[in-house]
Amino acid sequence: MIQPYPVLIIDDEADILTSFDLCLRSCGIDNIICCQKPAEALRIIDDQPLGAMILDLSMPGVTGQEILAHVRETRPGLPVIVATGVESIESAVECMKLGALDYLAKPVEEERLMASVRTALEMSRLRRENTSLRESLVQDRLANPQAFAHFTTASIKMRQIFKYLEAVAASPEPILINGETGVGKELAARAVHKLSCPGKPFVAVNVAGLDDMVFSDTLFGHRKGAFTGAVLARKGLVEQADDGVLFLDEIGDLNETSQVKLLRLLQEREYMPLGADLPRPSEARIVVATNRDLEAMTREGRFRKDLYYRLCTHMVRIPPLRERTDDIPVLLELFISQAAASFGKDAPRPSRCLISRLGAYPFPGNVRELRAFVFDAMGRWNGGDFSCGPDSDTAGHLGMHEELCFPATLPTIDETVHALVREAMSRADGVQTVAARWLGISQPALSKRLKKDGL
Incomplete structure (x- = not known):
């Protein structure tokens, strides 16, 4: 049984400690601390994470009830099994009120002890998992x-x-x-x-x-x-x-x-x-x-x-990747970088149009399929616009201008021209002669359009 935290056994009788220790080890529970001195046990409880505890009641100096009360105050989530020769209803009720998980009368049957310890360790594990989940969410x-x-x-x-x-x-x-x-x-x-x-x-x-x-x-x-x-x-x-x-x-x-x-x-x-x-x-x-x-x-x-x-x-x-499309840009950038290094080429910069087009694809092969698309396209790429995906032709759209991307609701002609002029001016850093050349119009015609659109 996998135990990240030990079982602490507290009893002033060495023979009992040895017996309990052997019993637990025989069923695969081997992360065990045996303690014969109650005062030392209190220090262990305060200083070390524990998975479960087996506790005797009648001990000199510090009683089992006092240790149980201390555990309830300082380690309320720690499962405690009382194993004692004091067999009385009053004692059992008092221990349960103090938070004991189980009450076993000596001599304890091995199967009963093992079952109780396994339950305690499972309870401890579930509490740790719940605590970890709450902390991570908060x-x-x-x-x-x-x-x-x-x-x-x-x-x-x-x-x-x-x-x-x-x-x-x-x-x-x-x-x-x-x-x-x-x-x-x-x-x-x-x-x-x-x-x-x-x-x-x-x-x-x-x-x-x-x-x-x-x-x-x-x-x-x-x-x-x-x-x-x-x-x-x-x-x-x-x-x-x-x-x-x-x-x-x-x-x-x-x-x-x-x-x-x-x-x-x-x-x-x-x-x-x-x-x-x-x-x-x-x-x-x-x-x-x-x-x-x-x-x-x-x-x-x-x-x-x-x-x-x-x-x-x-x-x-x-x-699947289609349910987390916000991963497509970061994965695309990673795979382009890896593919470029593999082929000894400079890494092209993916366009917004390419990212948009890939985001609309269902990707039945998910991340592995996206990686295959990129490596295949990079092997064919020789400069110019970079495109990859299921709609790329056998040439991979290499050296060709990428297709225009439109939103779900088509814009009007005026809205499209306005957006095109604004994009050209942005890419040309405000230089009208360069933007006009890209748009295929004269610089005076572009200047007139800019004034009309208030750009």
Whole structure:
């Protein structure tokens, strides 16, 4: 169980501390602090973030009730489990009034202790996520902008997604990233990696088209001799990911048998290499992505409901480019710069007309398609007006004057002439002879028009 914050166990009996410690470690909870001195425990509570606490009541010097009252005053969000030999209704009621999550009588059954601690850690995690979400919404700023440096965006929608990913990055639950082809789903997965476990492995695999045998071997690996041709043992991607991020792309194309195996990995946090006799634990954070509607697929019986509900604990949708057209100018500038450097050319400046035309295009291939348009056009470009997109001819409009762009409501002739004269004078820096030459009229005719229009 992934624990960013430790479980603090407070008891004056060393044997109890050892017993509780071993019990929790046996179920995968290994971030533990054992404290035999109540006064020292108070310092730990004040100085260190904690995920949960197990507390004895009858201790010399400082009682458990006093520690519980201190926690309620200074750390009200910390879940506390009371484990004591003082078994009475009055004591239990008093502890619950002081904010205890659970009351366990010694000797404590292992299963009861583990279940209570897991509940406490889950409650603590949810409180942290809610707090993080509230803070990000109120402050309207990113706590870790460097994690999203590989995104080029000016979109408010994308900024909201970044805030959400920051809030859930520390959660051990899987993250489902949904979006059309080319929107940047893997970039979002890499952002989660940078937020949750920088420096740890990031392992990505596209599971589309993998049959069950290949899927199992790819993810879980195999032992030597597991099947014909397995002359050497092979590490699977789960083992390679270790305690980093395992990114499974196109999860909607996974066949049903493989879905069952993935569900086991998520639920039990363990997997079985091919040919192995015993399961192995997994600490990898699972991030999945798809361009399919998994909810609709579950209704149609094409995707397991239990797996879907397990995957959608944290879910984000990356909007298509047509829903964030304010990103087109910044992406266009980026891709033109990259393409110009790639071809060894000077970077042309995109016109407002080109940006307007691209903004009206639906971009079924999204950011990836825009990049392809730019690189294709840059390869053909030899100076002059630069144009790219689905309406460019085979020459890419290279060296040709770009088509005129008009608003949704067409202007009148007088309005069009007025705007044209004003634009010519602006580009000519007020020099009438230059503007007149561009407009194809004489300088006296332009001067007369300027006086008429009050320019």
